[in-house]
Amino acid sequence: MPTLRLAIVGAGPAGIYAADILLREAHGYDVSIDLFEQLPAPYGLVRYGVAPDHPRIKGIINALRDVLDRGVVRLFGNVRFGEDITLDDLKQHYNAVVFSTGAIKDADLDIPGVDLEGSYGAADFVSWFDGHPDVPRTWPLDAESVAVIGNGNVALDVSRILAKHADDLLPTEIPDNVYQGLKTSPVTDVHVFGRRGPAQVKFTPLELRELGELRDVDMIVYDEDFDHDEASLTAIQTNKQVMVMNRVLNQWREREVGQASRRLHLHFYAKPLELVADERGHVAAIRYERTRPDGQGGVEGTGEVREVAVQAAYRAVGYFGSPLPGVPFDERQGVIPNREGQVLSEDGHRLPGVYATGWIKRGPVGLIGHTKSDAMETVQHIVNDQASWWTPEDPSEEAVPNLLRERGVAFTDLDGWHNLDAHELALGEAAGRERIKVVPRDEMIDVSLGRTTASTS
Numbered sequence: 001m002p003t004l005r006l007a008i009v010g011a012g013p014a015g016i017y018a019a020d021i022l023l024r025e026a027h028g029y030d031v032s033i034d035l036f037e038q039l040p041a042p043y044g045l046v047r048y049g050v051a052p053d054h055p056r057i058k059g060i061i062n063a064l065r066d067v068l069d070r071g072v073v074r075l076f077g078n079v080r081f082g083e084d085i086t087l088d089d090l091k092q093h094y095n096a097v098v099f100s101t102g103a104i105k106d107a108d109l110d111i112p113g114v115d116l117e118g119s120y121g122a123a124d125f126v127s128w129f130d131g132h133p134d135v136p137r138t139w140p141l142d143a144e145s146v147a148v149i150g151n152g153n154v155a156l157d158v159s160r161i162l163a164k165h166a167d168d169l170l171p172t173e174i175p176d177n178v179y180q181g182l183k184t185s186p187v188t189d190v191h192v193f194g195r196r197g198p199a200q201v202k203f204t205p206l207e208l209r210e211l212g213e214l215r216d217v218d219m220i221v222y223d224e225d226f227d228h229d230e231a232s233l234t235a236i237q238t239n240k241q242v243m244v245m246n247r248v249l250n251q252w253r254e255r256e257v258g259q260a261s262r263r264l265h266l267h268f269y270a271k272p273l274e275l276v277a278d279e280r281g282h283v284a285a286i287r288y289e290r291t292r293p294d295g296q297g298g299v300e301g302t303g304e305v306r307e308v309a310v311q312a313a314y315r316a317v318g319y320f321g322s323p324l325p326g327v328p329f330d331e332r333q334g335v336i337p338n339r340e341g342q343v344l345s346e347d348g349h350r351l352p353g354v355y356a357t358g359w360i361k362r363g364p365v366g367l368i369g370h371t372k373s374d375a376m377e378t379v380q381h382i383v384n385d386q387a388s389w390w391t392p393e394d395p396s397e398e399a400v401p402n403l404l405r406e407r408g409v410a411f412t413d414l415d416g417w418h419n420l421d422a423h424e425l426a427l428g429e430a431a432g433r434e435r436i437k438v439v440p441r442d443e444m445i446d447v448s449l450g451r452t453t454a455s456t457s
């Protein structure tokens, strides 16, 4: 029976679901899959994006782990596509490649002052509090008042982690340095700004409601934002999610506030104009324009400019994909250009053997579950495209590990990940917690390769 040798680049949910679906779909040939991941740990944003106090979502890792543990997929961790291995290498050893490299960077926000000291991207902060090895281990948490720009779930994650008392995060898997950092935070007020009204937010009800359950945090909403126009009323009446969120927000309007030591303010109809600097060039305020409904579900400026004093600002206006060496990239959308997962060249022609799935295929929107339907579509094309697969010179399974060894790449494998996973669980158990993440990359690799079991994290 012929064998499909497939390389998948990126071990987030999209890549792992693609492997899973292909293993079920392949008929008439064997499948052998190598999964390349730049980090020593798999699971992408499920490990390094989903907030640590969302254990139910983090639990999706169990299903992803089952796919890896089935014993058919080989994991090559700590291998970065474009540096440790290239597209030409993959053509030598595989019949096809799927890129599932996701997105880890913040989308730009083009307002004056965005480069000031004290202005941060949400993605960087998320990477910090989720223990990503490639960001600094300390985070400047010295602001009493903070602005968060954006009205999606990432803005809620950032606001919640900033407003929550560090001790309430202790039962989670947050790394020790993150707990220590958050413990020192003097924050009293977190202000969330959204351009549009409460009936147009991109939050989901569960995540919004959760804010109201934070200990010692008052939710502050402003009556002036609830003078709904026709389009908003229609949205509230016809969309169940909007209806539920409207109910939650209205409950907060009725709540007595004033006792809590921290406050989380939601400012709607507030379009950020500028981050204002103090004499040191540090964020001192956010200036915004009050907007109003335009009667068609959108907003227009009113010309009224307001200012709130803050000492830090986080922009949570979306993620953006990164280009991969030798692979076409759409600079405007931040994705690999493709038609249903079949990668296209810059002039719109299909590149045989090259596929994409997940956030790098359709952009950084949607939940983990959406990457499954994505993967289904891409895999269907791989299966149907058998006639145009690459013909590799050396498809043997030893060729790639040998190549990586020749290049001096300290790659890890699935057993290595099991070592690291068990080590993190043991660190957690010793501290009465479920898991404590290892953060430094060197330490992750050492533990994976069995070089040490001592923890410094």
Ligand SMILES: Cc1cc2nc3c(=O)[nH]c(=O)nc-3n(C[C@H](O)[C@H](O)[C@H](O)COP(=O)(O)OP(=O)(O)OC[C@H]3O[C@@H](n4cnc5c(N)ncnc54)[C@H](O)[C@@H]3O)c2cc1C
Pocket (backbone or CB within 6 Å): 009, 010, 011, 012, 013, 014, 015, 036, 037, 038, 039, 042, 043, 044, 045, 046, 049, 050, 051, 054, 057, 079, 080, 081, 082, 100, 101, 102, 103, 104, 126, 154, 157, 319, 324, 357, 358, 359, 360, 365, 366, 367, 368, 369, 371
């Ligand atoms: C802050 C945040 C919170 C979220 N919370 C939720 C939630 O609560 N519920 C939910 O359903 N969804 C949530 N999501 C969305 C969810 O994380 C995504 O839908 C999903 O992770 C996208 O999967 P992916 O595999 O396409 O990308 P990713 O998860 O980003 O995985 C991509 C993988 O590719 C690897 N990679 C990148 N470049 C290279 C390279 N050059 N070489 C090798 N490997 C590479 C990365 O290291 C990563 O492991 C959240 C997203 C964010 C940003």
